[in-house]
Amino acid sequence: MKTMARRIETPLREEIIKTLHAGDEVLLNGIVYTARDMAHARLKTLIEQGKNLPFEAVGSVIYYVGPSPAPAGRPIGSAGPTTSYRMDPFVPVMFKAGMRGMIGKGPRSEEVKRLIRESCGVYFGATGGAAALLSGSIIKAEVIAFDDLGTEAMRRLVVKDMPVIVINDCYGGDLYQEGIKKYSTMGKS
Amino acid sequence: MRELDLYEITRAVRELSIEANTVANPDLRIALEKSLDKEESPAGKAVLHQLLQNQDIARKERIPICQDTGFTVVFLRVGMDIRFTGGSIQDAVNEGVRAGYTEGFLRKSIVKDPLTHPVNTNDNTPAIVHTELVPGDKVTVTLMPKGGGSENMSRIKMMKPADGTAGVKDFILETVQAAGGNPCPPVIVGVGVGGTFDYAAYLAKISLLRKIGERNSNQEIADLEREWLKEVNRLGIGPAGLGGRVTALDLFVEVFPRHIATFPAAVNIQCNAARVKTRVL
Ligand code: SF4
Numbered sequence: 001m002k003t004m005a006r007r008i009e010t011p012l013r014e015e016i017i018k019t020l021h022a023g024d025e026v027l028l029n030g031i032v033y034t035a036r037d038m039a040h041a042r043l044k045t046l047i048e049q050g051k052n053l054p055f056e057a058v059g060s061v062i063y064y065v066g067p068s069p070a071p072a073g074r075p076i077g078s079a080g081p082t083t084s085y086r087m088d089p090f091v092p093v094m095f096k097a098g099m100r101g102m103i104g105k106g107p108r109s110e111e112v113k114r115l116i117r118e119s120c121g122v123y124f125g126a127t128g129g130a131a132a133l134l135s136g137s138i139i140k141a142e143v144i145a146f147d148d149l150g151t152e153a154m155r156r157l158v159v160k161d162m163p164v165i166v167i168n169d170c171y172g173g174d175l176y177q178e179g180i181k182k183y184s185t186m187g188k189s
Numbered sequence: 190m191r192e193l194d195l196y197e198i199t200r201a202v203r204e205l206s207i208e209a210n211t212v213a214n215p216d217l218r219i220a221l222e223k224s225l226d227k228e229e230s231p232a233g234k235a236v237l238h239q240l241l242q243n244q245d246i247a248r249k250e251r252i253p254i255c256q257d258t259g260f261t262v263v264f265l266r267v268g269m270d271i272r273f274t275g276g277s278i279q280d281a282v283n284e285g286v287r288a289g290y291t292e293g294f295l296r297k298s299i300v301k302d303p304l305t306h307p308v309n310t311n312d313n314t315p316a317i318v319h320t321e322l323v324p325g326d327k328v329t330v331t332l333m334p335k336g337g338g339s340e341n342m343s344r345i346k347m348m349k350p351a352d353g354t355a356g357v358k359d360f361i362l363e364t365v366q367a368a369g370g371n372p373c374p375p376v377i378v379g380v381g382v383g384g385t386f387d388y389a390a391y392l393a394k395i396s397l398l399r400k401i402g403e404r405n406s407n408q409e410i411a412d413l414e415r416e417w418l419k420e421v422n423r424l425g426i427g428p429a430g431l432g433g434r435v436t437a438l439d440l441f442v443e444v445f446p447r448h449i450a451t452f453p454a455a456v457n458i459q460c461n462a463a464r465v466k467t468r469v470l
Binding site (some may be wrong): 009023025065066067068069070071074077078080082083085088105109122125127128129130131132133135136149150151163165176178179180181182183184185186 | 229230232235236239242243244246247251252253254255256258259294295296297298309311336339362363368369371372373390422423424425426427429430431432433434458460461
């Protein structure tokens with residue numbers, strides 16, 4: 001049955017990442033930064049121009065999300081993951097800047113998986129569609145850059161026991177591939 | 190002739206926008222609960238529990254089920270004995286979307302000028318409006334906020350007539366397999382076959398307006414729906430793509446006559462946050 005989820009603190013340290021394996025349930029605690037398509041495009045430009053970044057990149061975890069607006073009394077609206085493959089082209093430069101972890105949904109490219117191994121990173125999956133639930137683990141949210149992008153602005157979140165699962169670990173483990181292989185009955189009678 | 194102020198359309202769209210995005214339909218809830226019995230993967234089961242819990246939180250706290258509150262697609266079935274007063278239908282619908290998405294704290298996800306100026310319109314307009322004239326003096330307003338993640342995994346294929354039923358099945362399986370965990374499974378698979386290039390996609394889209402478990406009224410098509418759903422669930426993708434038995438909650442097929450030379454097939458993927466609400470005016 002359900003294994004116990006482990007509490008992990010951000011920023012991520014290499015010793016911790018090395019203990020994570022595909023399929024591990026994790027409760028994330030600490031600071032997580034949000035960025036999706038447009039914010040990544042702008043971060044890439046800043047990094048390439050050698051400019052200062054609007055976030056503490058070293059050991060950072062980036063959450064691919066565009067939250068809904070916060071109603072009165074909540075730090076943020078609903079905030080589930082967006083599909084990660086759209087951010088694949090930005091992963092090399094983000095790793096170069098110091099990022100270590102990503103949270104999203106859906107499979108990554110072969111290149112991203114290779115970089116996760118080589119840079120000792122980790123890709124976490126959050127449940128797509130469970131946005132109201134995930135919002136409950138966000139205790140603080142503030143826009144730190146690209147305010148003009150609305151939902152796509154970059155935010156600094158403080159999360160408490162955010163439920164995620166390790167999809168790609170630094171040893172080449174891939175929960176999507178392993179899980180589907182285990183349960184597919186295609187080609188079997 | 191019955192006169193209807195277009196303000197009534199605006200009001201319905203405003204209310205349906207908020208309701209659709211925050212209150213899950215009972216058929217979806219029941220389907221997710223039932224799928225708990227079928228799911229063997231522990232990780233898959235955990236995801237299904239999360240999705241049910243998520244619906245409860247959204248309803249109680251009046252926040253969106255999913256942060257992607259979609260492209261607002263509105264289907265109007267307009268009775269021919271109605272005369273509208275007070276402006277244009279498209280404007281009335283957009284006004285409703287603007288009000289609902291603002292007052293309901295729903296996400297604004299539409300950018301203007303997709304090629305040249307992809308700047309957010311900041312009110313989720315324009316909506317996509319499909320209008321159909323029907324007998325009578327009522328208007329049925331159906332609203333579907335359609336998420337981008339599942340829309341991105343949808344496909345259309347101009348097949349050969351020789352490809353036949355087996356070809357459509359293969360195309361569906363290829364599409365769902367390639368989508369993997371991207372469109373937030375368990376999904377609902379909408380299939381449109383026949384008509385023209387555009388009409389097949391429309392058929393796939395309107396198939397998703399059905400309630401889960403509702404079969405096509407044509408027996409042969411209904412049998413194909415059952416068979417193809419079974420096949421899709423052999424793919425092993427499972428909830429959130431983590432591996433499992435429940436990849437799709439249902440599969441709907443809508444058909445239309447086709448040209449002797451063409452065989453269009455469209456697959457429109459709907460996600461676990463399947464949101465559809467209807468009101469009759
Ligand atoms: S595909 Fe559906 S459930 Fe997933 S993020 Fe988009 S709208 Fe939400």
